[in-house]
């Protein structure tokens with residue numbers, strides 16, 4: 001049985017302009033100890049997907065799914081009380097902005113021991129001892145003296161280490177890291193990534209690493225899920241995805257990596273992620289896709305099994321019959337199709 | 339933190355000069371002088387008037403009078419009341435606890451009702467409760483103290499006969515002042531019914547004086563809570579699996595209190611102004627009523643000394659509030 005099973009998850013936000021579909025039909029399985037990378041431009045629904053799993057979608061968001069189960073527990077029917085026993089213990093999450101994610105009014109020690117006392121029922125002294133161990137493990141020097149520090153006294157990188165210590169405090173089966181390095185200095189980014197990967201290996205916990213940076217994920221994840229406008233576009237083993245991307249969007253993301261840029265200019269994907277008003281009828285990527293056809297503009301592709309993973313595209317790049325089918329479907333950009 | 343305190347304390351000197359200037363000159367702008375008011379209806383002949391003016395030193399140029407006054411104040415001499423001949427300081431000392439007791443009760447009343455009301459309004463945003471709290475607090479904030487006091491007296495004292503109209507305690511009781519706070523002294527006295535009587539007398543003045551701070555605190559708590567509840571660290575607290583109660587009452591409220599304390603600090607001056615009016619309405623024997631009486635009698639030393647002492651009290655309370663602010667806001671505590 002998989003550790004995490006999500007089927008057809010959607011999250012909607014009612015707004016003044018209509019209903020904003022932030023997550024649209026996401027299905028996903030994650031095994032124990034597995035590392036999954038989630039990539040996609042900003043606004044593609046990566047964070048909201050994981051917040052839905054944590055039960056943290058902010059009001060007035062609505063979460064729907066055919067299945068949402070973690071470690072054999074059905075999260076759709078679970079009571080709030082039972083859910084709180086899971087969150088922070090078996091599944092934990094760290095966020096993009098470490099400094100604002102910690103409460104400015106309480107010491108690091110208080111915030112760290114709070115989790116231990118709640119979930120592990122430790123007394124003050126035991127929790128304190130364990131907190132020092134944890135700070136040590138996440139590479140915070142002179143851990144004991146840091147217990148009485150407030151978040152504003154530490155650097156962003158240190159605060160993210162504290163967040164990580166808090167997240168792993170109760171040995172979670174799954175850790176979700178939502179762009180954990182985006183807000184940090186470049187030199188610190190690599191350290192935090194290394195720390196996360198080492199902790200994952202040591203503890204064999206499942207890790208979901210969200211990022212909008214393909215480069216970050218390349219060394220980390222076994223499997224990669226590419227999201228766009230709330231949908232999964234492609235989801236495959238990391239090696240395969242990097243060697244032969246199947247979705248034109250994945251391919252474009254890879255081409256935008258600095259090390260893959262031809263010549264001195266970075267290639268970027270023209271256009272922006274569709275919002276509330278410009279959501280296309282057909283494939284959500286079609287307005288920006290070099291291979292769009294009249295068919296793909298009008299018919300939304302389903303998420304289907306492909307090349308050892310899943311893909312949501314009418315014309316996967318590795319499909320030998322794609323050129324013929326694109327031509328038959330009236331390509332909008334004749335040059336690209338040939 | 340030490341620098342923070344020092345800057346606050348250094349502000350006391352200019353404020354002190356400002357208060358003495360204002361109290362000294364403003365009252366002298368009012369027509370009439372203490373000799374006329376003492377003489378009253380009977381009047382006084384011009385020669386005698388001139389002689390008394392000389393005796394009190396009112397014939398000297400006004401800046402000389404101010405200089406004399408300031409040099410006496412700096413020696414700790416606030417002068418004597420022209421009416422009672424008692425030293426201003428000893429009158430203030432005797433009356434101030436009544437004002438303080440009223441002010442403390444009013445601010446407690448405002449906190450005890452305002453904090454939870456603002457919190458619940460924030461949590462149940464846009465509910466009937468929220469709209470109710472916001473509407474009532476707007477009304478409370480705009481209520482003139484005199485009008486509000488008279489309405490309450492009319493309803494609760496005159497119509498319903500539930501509460502006494504004036505004073506601090508029933509005339510039946512004589513309570514030896516120990517702390518000056520009647521609620522405490524009446525308990526210490528052991529006299530049966532004295533405490534209940536003191537409480538009864540406090541209810542309406544407390545409500546009248548506490549209404550504006552209550553409205554301000556409720557509104558500030560609500561808006562601070564709303565802001566805090568959207569912060570990242572609240573999401574972290576939820577992600578830790580903490581209970582809703584703990585998140586709101588510990589993680590959110592602790593942060594929301596920071597702006598609320600600032601607002602309470604700003605309310606201290608307003609509170610004492612309100613106390614002067616409230617004491618007048620309810621014949622509350624505190625420094626407020628004493629000052630109002632002094633205005634009518636042109637009792638210059640009482641007015642000058644009273645304003646100065648009240649100013650010092652407001653500044654000290656403000657300083658205490660600032661210290662409290664530093665205590666609940668770690669970012670202040672460490673940065674300064």
Ligand SMILES: Nc1ncnc2c1ncn2[C@@H]1O[C@H](COP(=O)(O)OP(=O)(O)O)[C@@H](O)[C@H]1O
Nearest residue numbers: 013020022041042043044045046047048049058
């Ligand atoms: N509280 C909210 N209310 C309305 N829309 C939201 C809210 N949170 C997120 N969204 C929308 O959902 C979409 C996906 O957001 P998000 O998951 O944060 O993207 P990502 O993490 O991939 O950058 C965005 O278009 C965003 O505007």
Ligand SMILES: [Mg+2]
Nearest residue numbers: 046047178179
């Ligand atoms: Mg995000």
